[in-house]
Amino acid sequence: MNQKADVVVIGGGVIGTAITFYLSQRGQKVILIEKNDLASGASGACDQDIILQSKNPGIHLQLALASSQMYKTLEKELDYDIEYENTGGMILIETPEELKIMEDFVNRQKALGLQVEILNYKEALRYQRGLSNHLVGSTYSPQDAHVNPIRLNLGFAQAARRYGAEILLETEITKIKVKNNQIEGLETNRGTIYTPVIINAAGAWAPSIGRMIGLKIPIKPRRGQIVITEPVPPFVMGDVLSARYIVAKYNPELYNNSESAAVKLGVGLSLSQTRKGNILIGATREFAGYDITNTRTGIKEILKNATRLIPELKEMNIIRAIAGLRPYTPDGLPLLGPVNGLNGFYLAAGHEGDGIALAPITGKIIADLITDGKTFMDVTALSPNRFLM
Amino acid sequence: MPETNEKIYICRCEEVTKEEIEQAIKDGATTLSGIKKRTHAGMGLCQGRTCQRLIAGILSKEREMAQILPPTIRPPVRTALIADFIKED
Numbered sequence: 001m002n003q004k005a006d007v008v009v010i011g012g013g014v015i016g017t018a019i020t021f022y023l024s025q026r027g028q029k030v031i032l033i034e035k036n037d038l039a040s041g042a043s044g045a046c047d048q049d050i051i052l053q054s055k056n057p058g059i060h061l062q063l064a065l066a067s068s069q070m071y072k073t074l075e076k077e078l079d080y081d082i083e084y085e086n087t088g089g090m091i092l093i094e095t096p097e098e099l100k101i102m103e104d105f106v107n108r109q110k111a112l113g114l115q116v117e118i119l120n121y122k123e124a125l126r127y128q129r130g131l132s133n134h135l136v137g138s139t140y141s142p143q144d145a146h147v148n149p150i151r152l153n154l155g156f157a158q159a160a161r162r163y164g165a166e167i168l169l170e171t172e173i174t175k176i177k178v179k180n181n182q183i184e185g186l187e188t189n190r191g192t193i194y195t196p197v198i199i200n201a202a203g204a205w206a207p208s209i210g211r212m213i214g215l216k217i218p219i220k221p222r223r224g225q226i227v228i229t230e231p232v233p234p235f236v237m238g239d240v241l242s243a244r245y246i247v248a249k250y251n252p253e254l255y256n257n258s259e260s261a262a263v264k265l266g267v268g269l270s271l272s273q274t275r276k277g278n279i280l281i282g283a284t285r286e287f288a289g290y291d292i293t294n295t296r297t298g299i300k301e302i303l304k305n306a307t308r309l310i311p312e313l314k315e316m317n318i319i320r321a322i323a324g325l326r327p328y329t330p331d332g333l334p335l336l337g338p339v340n341g342l343n344g345f346y347l348a349a350g351h352e353g354d355g356i357a358l359a360p361i362t363g364k365i366i367a368d369l370i371t372d373g374k375t376f377m378d379v380t381a382l383s384p385n386r387f388l389m
Numbered sequence: 390m391p392e393t394n395e396k397i398y399i400c401r402c403e404e405v406t407k408e409e410i411e412q413a414i415k416d417g418a419t420t421l422s423g424i425k426k427r428t429h430a431g432m433g434l435c436q437g438r439t440c441q442r443l444i445a446g447i448l449s450k451e452r453e454m455a456q457i458l459p460p461t462i463r464p465p466v467r468t469a470l471i472a473d474f475i476k477e478d
């Protein structure tokens with residue numbers, strides 16, 4: 001069966017479905033192609049944080065702030081329960097060195113308009129009980145929130161369908177058609193689709209789509225394992241992270257020499273509780289190719305790390321573990337926008353550990369670029385051409 | 390099965406009805422894991438030990454049994470107290 005569309009989006013994760021929603025809402029005829037199922041990639045195997053204070057002060061935090069603003073009305077717009085909650089969040093600080101780095105981080109974030117402060121140990125206990133007494137303190141921001149990522153993914157898809165989008169699941173792309181450096185369409189196992197615009201939103205798999213047209217996209221899968229407890233009464237205040245995660249992310253040299261298993265696996269605390277009461281305990285950050293198995297060492301190191309910070313967790317039962325592939329990029333920023341020299345080909349991938357937080361703003365920016373040729377902020381730093389030139 | 394007004398629960402842990410499972414299939418779910426994501430069936434305490442076969446049965450009306458992939462089985466295979474899990478080696 002042959003079809004026609006204004007835009008074809010590749011990838012049915014939160015990013016692809018968000019783009020499909022915002023474009024359809026503006027009257028574009030969009031077809032989304034997903035190899036497996038909605039929420040079958042990272043978006044179905046991740047934490048639920050819309051956390052602002054983990055973002056590097058700069059364009060990353062700017063994007064997150066704009067996205068968090070959009071989240072306030074998203075549930076209504078989608079007419080779908082995405083379990084959004086503005087809970088607040090904190091980052092636990094264990095050592096004076098971490099405190100110093102976090103003080104600087106927080107000051108630079110404040111300058112960009114984020115409400116965030118440093119708390120001492122006693123003050124931190126007012127927000128989160130059970131904190132180990134070796135902690136120095138924490139940060140706190142009332143602006144952090146969370147959302148059920150699977151519901152978000154399904155909600156974007158359902159709302160997009162209401163605006164006329166077509167979503168093709170279990171569909172394989174066999175060829176991308178290009179003529180005179182202009183996208184013409186693509187071939188799938190279900191037939192040919194003619195379109196002048198293709199958006200590669202295949203997350204960690206974006207490079208394989210790039211290869212079909214000779215593009216070398218520098219995204220790598222970075223595995224994250226998460227352990228899930230049985231449902232328990234409210235225990236976690238919102239999003240709880242550890243400064244070690246932030247410090248390791250932006251100052252990797254501080255931990256590079258360490259031989260410990262936890263450091264090798266990139267373990268950093270990420271704790272939150274679902275509406276049903278399950279606590280999500282994360283996570284590792286490992287380069288293990290496209291392997292999404294959970295490992296015993298991974299699970300164990302995650303739990304050791306979490307119970308070191310909040311010993312009370314020891315009394316809880318774990319019922320399962322999940323693993324997903326974050327789309328890692330060399331500079332930690334996503335690749336958003338058109339590709340030079342190939343008219344009609346766009347990238348919207350590489351959100352690493354922030355794709356849930358950044359899904360709405362990504363959808364809006366890509367929809368703006370496609371319908372108006374510009375957007376509300378300077379996105380040059382996100383252009384895929386920074387790697388593809 | 391006789392027609393009744395009572396809801397038929399397929400997954401007891403998460404209280405998911407047959408109707409909800411059929412709706413998930415209409416929405417595009419074609420695998421056990423697709424059903425799980427849309428309804429939470431099989432995500433409860435027993436982790437699908439009871440309902441998995443019932444759901445596969447409902448799915449098989451739409452699909453060949455062989456195409457119904459088992460959902461990913463992952464460690465920990467059984468419920469475990471965190472204190473015990475971090476002790477053992």
Ligand SMILES: Cc1cc2nc3c(=O)[nH]c(=O)nc-3n(C[C@H](O)[C@H](O)[C@H](O)COP(=O)(O)OP(=O)(O)OC[C@H]3O[C@@H](n4cnc5c(N)ncnc54)[C@H](O)[C@@H]3O)c2cc1C
Nearest residue numbers: 011013015035041042043047049203224324354355356357
């Ligand atoms: C453990 C863990 C914890 C995380 N925690 C958070 C968090 O708390 N907050 C946050 O903001 N982010 C978090 N993230 C990051 C977040 O999950 C990702 O950034 C986000 O899900 C990426 O979305 P995506 O749509 O780009 O990719 P995906 O969800 O991976 O979607 C890509 C889709 O493309 C499809 N695809 C692949 N190849 C093809 C093809 N050839 N044709 C068609 N389709 C194809 C795949 O099947 C997949 O469905 C976490 C990630 C992990 C792993």
